[in-house]
Structures are given as C-alpha cells and as structure tokens.
Amino acid sequence: MDKYSGYVIVVYVVTLGLLFGYLAWMWLRLRAVKNEAPLQEQAPQTPGRRGSLR
Secondary structure, rough: OOHHHHHHHHHHHHHHHHHHHHHHHHHHHHHHHHHEEEEEEEEOOOOOOOOOOO
C-alpha cells in the first residue's frame, strides 16, 4: 500500500460520514415539516376575499 493510503481512507470515511449525516438530518427535518403541514392547511380563510378585485 502507498504511504498516504491511510489518510485517503480516513478522508473518504469522514466525507461519507458527513454526507450521510447531512442527508439523515435533512430527511428528519423534511419529515417534521411534512407532519406540521396539515395544521397550517386547516387555518380559517376569510370568506369573499379570494378572487376579489376590490
């Protein structure tokens, strides 16, 4: 093996670890936002304001 192959392996492992950690964090955040979305859709709307030109 080459002199620097240990460093290369460590860099690859750290990089992939950070990438998968970021993807897992984004997935959890998107799931949390998706679970909150139905609460926002149930907000009452003001009648007669949609499509009004006044």
